[in-house]
Amino acid sequence: MSFTYARAGVDIRKVKKIHGEIDRLAAKTFVTRAEKFGKVLPIQGHYAGLIDIGSGRALALHSDGVGTKALVALMLRRYEGIGIDCVAMNVNDLICVGAEPVALVDYLALEKPNRHLVEGVMKGLHHAALESGVAIVSGETAIMPDVINGFDLSATSVGIVKKDKIVEGTRMEVGDSVIGLSSSGIHSNGLTLARKVLLKRFDRQMAEMLLTPTRIYVTPIMNLLRSGVDVHGMAHITGGAYSKLKRIGARAKVGFQLDNLFHPQEVFELIQKRGRITEREMYRTFNMGTGFLIVVASADEKRTLRMIKGSRVVGSITKEHKAIVETPSQKLEIERW
Secondary structure: OOOOHHHHOOOHHHHHHHHHHHHHHHHOOOOOHHHHHOOEOOOOOOOOEEEEEEOOEEEEEEEEEOOOHHHHHHHHOOOHHHHHHHHHHHHHHHHHHOOEEEEEEEEEEEOOOOHHHHHHHHHHHHHHHHHHOOEEEEEEEEEOOOOOOOEEEEEEEEEEEEHHHOOOOOOOOOOOEEEEEEOOOOOOOOHHHHHHHHOOOOOHHHHHHHOOOOOOOHHHHHHHHHOOOOEEEEEEOOOOHHHHHHHHHHHHOOEEEEOOOOOOOHHHHHHHHHHOOOHHHHHOOOOOOEEEEEEEOHHHHHHHHHHOOOOEEEEEEEOOOEEEEEOOOOEEEEEEO
16 A cells, blocks of 8 residues: 555645634734734745834744654664754745744753753754854753653744845746755655654664755855845745645745756655655655755846756746646646645
């Protein structure tokens, strides 16, 4: 039987329905305390929330964690990469709205005190924070033996963006170029499925492959935004993979044709082969080698490619309201809106 993310325990369709209900309830809070401090900007459902803080600026807020990748770290007793993942999953989402990451607060929940684990995680957080240019201004460590089996790590991050520089995705147009940046591997999504396929029994080589830290895209993206290139949209390819392009595609009422994505790393080929997973399921679950997308006008294509080493044109914006991925063997409709 073919493995799917839902069969592994994570049904993306059900998760999206839950997100919809959360968004509906959260919107009702916009007239409370946040309204007294600054107006909540209507970008709900994007990669970060935004609050108008005056002087033509907005505060960007986001929370994320490392998911079940923590279980792989426990298997190998290696934790520095997990700290990198936690920062990366936060800052990579903040930059999608054009915000410059400035600060982060971490939350580490433990089954029991573990100095080696905490030191490893903090080294990773420190390393990634320096690379991202964020300050770790506070944090919390909780010991909860009745709740936690092992550990969990998450963070809340803050960024700043000028209101007239916010990237919502609404300015994407048919004919725009989609520029891709490669991933470093599986990053920190889809590990529930990947573990059940590759780690039925402990395999150090497979575990080390899954533990490769998430690539951080802050420096090249912030350099691009400061250069004056008119960025129309950005997407961090995380949970739900290319199905999440609906977040910005539906806003602009356009679609994505992705016909030149980076070749998937070996880890994805092993997951697909051993789990007998369909290509469509793979591209709805994993980044498949491409971790970040930038949408620019075709006139800015060459300039963008020159500025970001290793980037390439991976597709274009179309009038069809759906995300299409072309692989060497077939054309896949990943999501429709």
